[in-house]
Every structure is written in structure tokens, then in C-alpha cells.
Amino acid sequence: xxxxxxxxxxxAMSEVRKFTKRLSKPGTAAEVRQSVSEAVRSTVDLxxxxxxxxx
Numbered sequence: 001x002x003x004x005x006x007x008x009x010x011x012a013m014s015e016v017r018k019f020t021k022r023l024s025k026p027g028t029a030a031e032v033r034q035s036v037s038e039a040v041r042s043t044v045d046l047x048x049x050x051x052x053x054x055x
Contacts, residue, residue, distance in 0.1 A: 023029050 023032065
């Protein structure tokens, strides 16, 4: 498999580690789930309520 250039791989892994480390704090995973749930819900509401042109 091809590897990404080092200047792209290192920051990405660092961010992943920071993200997963923060998830281990009590309540953080629940907050993330709630935020994602709200974002998805608002996106679905927007898509459903947007009138589509008739073909």
C-alpha cells in the first residue's frame, strides 16, 4: 500500500491521538454523539424542507 507523504501523515495521526485522548474524558463521547446527532438532524431537516424543482 502507498504511504502518504510524511508531512501529511504526522499531523493527521497527531490529531487522531488528541481526539481519541479527549474522548476518554468522562462525558466527552456523549457530547460528541449529541453534537453529531444534532448536526445530522438539522441537515436532514434542511434537505427535507428544501423545495425541489419539478423536472
